[in-house]
Amino acid sequence: MSCVLRIAGKNLDVDKLTKKLPIKVYHIYKKGDPYFKSKPKGRKQTMSGINFLTSNADFDKLDRQIKGTIKFLEKHRLLLKKITTNENVEFCTLDFGINLRMGYNNIASQSDYFPHKLLKLAGDLQIDIGISLYPLDLEEQMEKRLSKK
Secondary structure, three states: OOOOEEEEEOOHHHHHHHOOOOOOOEEEEEEOOOOOOOOOOEEEEOEEEEEEEEOOOOOOHHHHHHHHHHHHHOHHHHHHHHHHHOOOOOOOEEEEEEEEOOOOOOOOOOOOOOOOOHHHHHOOOOOOEEEEEEEEOOOHHHHHHHOOO
């Protein structure tokens, strides 16, 4: 996954929302469901939500994620406006997953930018923008953690 549109709310009826939805849904969760399926008695979801994949470009291709996301927002603008302005929607954000370059290959700082076209589209739709940073060696780190268990 690279850029995901996340929409959630405590009283959001995701079954009703997705019933006639022409956009492919990436993930659905419901309030009270386990946060992690592997830990059914652990932390529970506090909201119900729906996620859409707006771009599947790799973590090192932010420019492609942005282009794909702009196309997605333009194509589904009217429908997204209805969803994001729903009184039961409390959380709505585009989450761009990108590589953490700082600290690798002698890179001392990292700066990434979003074009005004994306910012305007997201703003008009009442969608926030976030960045999730992932280390370049994420798979190695996860394998080490799993091997320790």
